[in-house]
Amino acid sequence: MDTILEIRGLRAGVEGREILKGIDLVIRPGETHAIMGPNGSGKSTLSQVLMGRDAYEVTGGGVTYMGRDLLEMETHERALEGIFLAFQYPIEIPGVNNVYFLKAAYNALRKHRGEAEVDAMDFLALVKQKAKLLEFGDDFLKRSVNEGFSGGEKKRNEIFQMAVLDPMLAVMDETDSGLDIDALKIVAKGVNALRRKDNGFLVITHYQRLLDYIVPDFVHVLVDGRIVRSGDKGLALELEEKGYDWVEQCAAA
Amino acid sequence: MTGSSNARRLRAPVAPANDGQLGMSAATIKAGSSSRGTAPADAFIRAFDRIADEVFGGDPAWLRALRGGGIAHYSELGFPTPRHEDWRFTNLAPIRDAALEPADAAGRATGADVRAARVPGIGSNVLVFVDGFYSPGLSIRSAVPGLRVDRLPVAATGGDGLVRAHLGRVAGPDAHPLVALKSAFWRDGALIVFEAGRKVDEPVHLIFLSTVARAVAPRVLVVGERGSEGSVVESFHGAGDAGAWTNAVTEVSVDDSARVEHTKILLENESSFHTATIQSRLGRDAYFTSHSISLGGLIARNDINTVLAGQNSTSDLNGLYICRGSQLCDHHTIVDHAKANCASHEFYHGILDERSRGVFNGKIFVRRDAQKTDAKQTNRGLLLSDAALIDTKPQLEIFADDVKCTHGATVGRLDREALYYLKARGVNPTEAGRMLTHAFAGEIINKIAFGPLREHIDRFIFEYLDGMPALR
Structure with missing residues (x-):
């Protein structure tokens, strides 16, 4: 497969309000793309549409994932086919144990691929190894999903889950927000360990800072629902220097 | 009050109709009729009349008094109906009938x-x-x-x-x-x-x-x-x-x-x-x-x-x-x-x-x-x-x-946000519903102190929930 994700003229919105006004983007194996943009430009909407959140309505264009029509797939099917969304605001689920939840997700994935489910012991060994990568203590594993976690812990938990589920396409929605520099480095280390020749990353961020640690192959600037500029990692630095006003002016021109 | 014979005096009069099938003796009806209550006696009072002497006759006096007090209070309070505030939402008519x-x-x-x-x-x-x-x-x-x-x-x-x-x-x-x-x-x-x-x-x-x-x-x-x-x-x-x-x-x-x-x-x-x-x-x-x-x-x-x-x-x-x-x-x-x-x-x-x-x-x-x-x-x-x-x-x-x-x-x-989060990790909608429902139940089950009992209840509740029509 020479393309993981192909987005063509995607238009989408919520409650009748159009937010994405024609997005085109192609992610090939081994590539990391960054999407940057000011608040309200549609960054999060793009991530939710890719994951199939039902509050968002696609009004035009299409998305092909691994040769299939992504928009025809339900949320859990997208996950089973290898898409992972690291949430900007991870949900707290009281009463559902972190490891129990992750084991259910992991075994659903294996079952979908026709592989045997793993037992609790083997899974715990895998989880402990991945937890070490994210510098997560055992106590995090025993707690309910995200319950009582600090903002930074929630973000690390997202990347920890990503490490266990090892996706084909990872979409990270402002994973850096709420992280101090030490946590940011840990998260970036976890992400970089997952990058391979055959998978792809879409890193959505407001700030250039994350891209010092997760270095992208391509940077796209999203303004008012459209990609107004694309370039290499140099674009992120230029944006940092000149600010979003600069691209907004470019977009208006 | 000292015994079941006294207790009967407090009972309501027996309704004249449809007590034949209960095989009530004339003596019992008479005893019941001397009650000072006003509500019509129901099947439970009649049943008590029938068995009291035979079954409870050997009880010590204090216990007979307890029973007599019970039936007396019952005949005063009457069988619960939705007209009573404490029974507004729970109609026991099927039990009475x-x-x-x-x-x-x-x-x-x-x-x-x-x-x-x-x-x-x-x-x-x-x-x-x-x-x-x-x-x-x-x-x-x-x-x-x-x-x-x-x-x-x-x-x-x-x-x-x-x-x-x-x-x-x-x-x-x-x-x-x-x-x-x-x-x-x-x-x-x-x-x-x-x-x-x-x-x-x-x-x-x-x-x-x-x-x-x-x-x-x-x-x-x-x-x-x-x-x-x-x-x-x-x-x-x-x-x-x-x-x-x-x-x-x-x-x-x-x-x-x-x-x-x-x-x-x-x-x-x-x-x-x-x-x-x-x-x-x-x-x-x-x-x-x-x-x-x-x-x-x-x-x-x-x-x-x-x-x-x-x-x-x-x-x-x-x-x-x-x-x-x-x-x-x-x-x-x-x-x-x-x-x-x-x-x-x-x-x-x-x-x-x-x-x-x-x-x-x-x-x-x-x-x-x-x-x-x-x-x-x-x-x-x-x-x-x-x-x-x-x-x-x-x-x-x-x-x-x-x-x-x-x-x-x-x-x-069920919390839609939580369902979406679970589905975004590949958990199918049915399983996601089960997980959240079990978690909701688990918050109560986890309060049970004795471990084996807690685990036992947890297990059968989980199985039971999986059989609920909405979660199948």
Whole structure:
């Protein structure tokens, strides 16, 4: 497969309000793309549409994932086919144990691929190894999903889950927000360990800072629902220097 | 009042019509007719008339007085109808109309019925009652230091002072029509005493099996003596599909510095009726916790009442009810803060599918002397279908000025955000619904202190939930 994700003229919105006004983007194996943009430009909407959140309505264009029509797939099917969304605001689920939840997700994935489910012991060994990568203590594993976690812990938990589920396409929605520099480095280390020749990353961020640690192959600037500029990692630095006003002016021109 | 003959005088006149099939003797009718009450006597009073002399004639005078008081109060209060505030949402007409005869003998139950009801980790004292009657052959009895277990009628008629001191005193027959009826009709049950200063680790398990469509009124008295600690499990099961009516009372006296845990598991079949009262009274520095796990019965009403009668005591009342089909499950609680510096915490979770109904009514009294009371009440309902319904009502009556009382009730569907999050990790929608529902149930189950019991309940609740129509 020479393309993981192909987005063509995607238009989408919520409650009748159009937010994405024609997005085109192609992610090939081994590539990391960054999407940057000011608040309200549609960054999060793009991530939710890719994951199939039902509050968002696609009004035009299409998305092909691994040769299939992504928009025809339900949320859990997208996950089973290898898409992972690291949430900007991870949900707290009281009463559902972190490891129990992750084991259910992991075994659903294996079952979908026709592989045997793993037992609790083997899974715990895998989880402990991945937890070490994210510098997560055992106590995090025993707690309910995200319950009582600090903002930074929630973000690390997202990347920890990503490490266990090892996706084909990872979409990270402002994973850096709420992280101090030490946590940011840990998260970036976890992400970089997952990058391979055959998978792809879409890193959505407001700030250039994350891209010092997760270095992208391509940077796209999203303004008012459209990609107004694309370039290499140099674009992120230029944006940092000149600010979003600069691209907004470019977009208006 | 000294006996059943006096008690009859307080009974209401017998209705002239349709008592023929009950085979009532002329003498009984006459006795009944001399009553000073005004309400027409119902089938239950007539049934009591018929059996009282034969079945209860040998009781000591104080016990006959208790029964007589029960039937007298019942005839004054009348059978509950939705016109009574306490029964607004729970119509017991099907129980009244069925007018089931009192069970007079144990039906056939097997070792397999008992095994299905057993809890792993509880094997020292498992008392089995079939249709309300103690079954020595199916029960297990062992001597445990600090624990006294007896058949209640044996202890009551054998002059056990403890029974006389407590029976009908913790749960008086005067306020609740069904407690009144139960006080008259009870025949068998258990006395469980945790002796002063002793800690008994393993719970005592009482198994109640119904095999026939009869009315049974089991009675349990638990006494946690000063400084003792112990746990009791009562579970109710239907063998076969007969629709019995279990009308039970459990009285729990938690003396100064004692700790008692009570767990009730209701698993009767979906054609049976269940009305039960668990009434506890706490002394000073005492702790009581009640777990009501209610799955069975067509109509199930659980009255769970606690009186904090000594300072520095705590009552925790927890409940989990799960209904489907046209089941109705009602929890009515009364927490009575009579003394200062006490705490009470109530957590009730309901899960309702199909056309089922849940009722929660939580009354909290804070008496004038009960300063520094800390009372918290939470009732949450999870509706799995559009046709399911929960009626919930808090009632706070506060007569002290320096208290903290909070209550909250929420009723809703599965959290869409959480479902989406689970699905975004590849969990299919059905499994995601199960996980969230189990978690909601688990918040209550996790409060059970005895590990093997907690794990046992967790397991069967999980399986049960997986079979709910909305989660299949």
